[in-house]
Amino acid sequence: MLRRVGEEGDILTCPYNLSHQILRCRFQVHLVRCRKSHPDAKKVVCPFNVTHRVNEQELDWHVSTCSNRQSFEVFKSSDSHASGSSMSNTFNDNGTEANSTWQTANTSFELETSQNWDDLPSVPSYNPKAYAEKANVLRQPVGMKPSERVAFRNAERKRLQNL
Template sequence: MSRQLLGADASDLTQQGYEDVVQCPYEKAHQIMAFRMQTHLYKCRKNHKDLKYTKCPFNQLHDIPEQELKIHMVNCPDRETFDRYKYCISTSSAAFAPEVESNAVPSVQLTYGLNDEDNETWDSGYKVRAYNPRAYAARTNVIRKATGMTPSEKRAFREAERQRFHEGGRRYKVQPSE
């Protein structure tokens, strides 16, 4: 982008939100906002199928020529994050351990599966019938839909529903409160 098109010099670009501009690995002229880079790379890969680029195993936004992949894997800035995860390396002692106050409540250790003396079983006891939504809807004042029926079955279903609502209206009349 030229300064004339933007109407500002380089110092004004950071004020306008252009501080996260990244260069495309396929076309050096492409200057992309960092949050749009993944979408741009998808489009640029289609246009440059002849170039032999591979993705970095540490960051999918890094497209590197196949010859330079080994060098990049050693020097990749995102490798540190991967190594920290893989080898559980902490950068500082306070990074993962919160400060404990002197009047704090001591933590409780939960032991699952260590106490085999517990004979509690949730399967014994009450026998409960399985829930049948069709039977429940037939008993209550719920509008049901006739699906998967022939036209004559639908007519019969609608007539049965009218009868059910007519009888249900008499059964479930609400008494006005005084």
């Protein structure tokens, strides 16, 4: 079944102004603009989905019931199984998880590798003009004056005959 733009699932209501009905594809842009129009609104961003804006008092409830929490829990459980540790579901006063996997990963993540790019031999950078002069390709005299084009074409004939 094809869905048409404007069906009920494609239109979302703005948390800053309930009379604003926005298409899902434009919702993030609208939130940024509408936030500027309502600077005194006491809305906070959900830690699982940036398009979820809720009142400060409702954040704890929203975090516990957020539909996007499942994908985070799957990520967290797969990461904790890989590292052999388990995380608890404790939350700070502002509703963010106290022992969050993504916070830990972003602050203390180091990639272990045996490669050292400083030890690689120095290689000259790629020069497309030098390559084209030696390769069996047709070149065009782009942006040259008429006298330069004549000289270029004569040099190209000699170059292609020698290849």
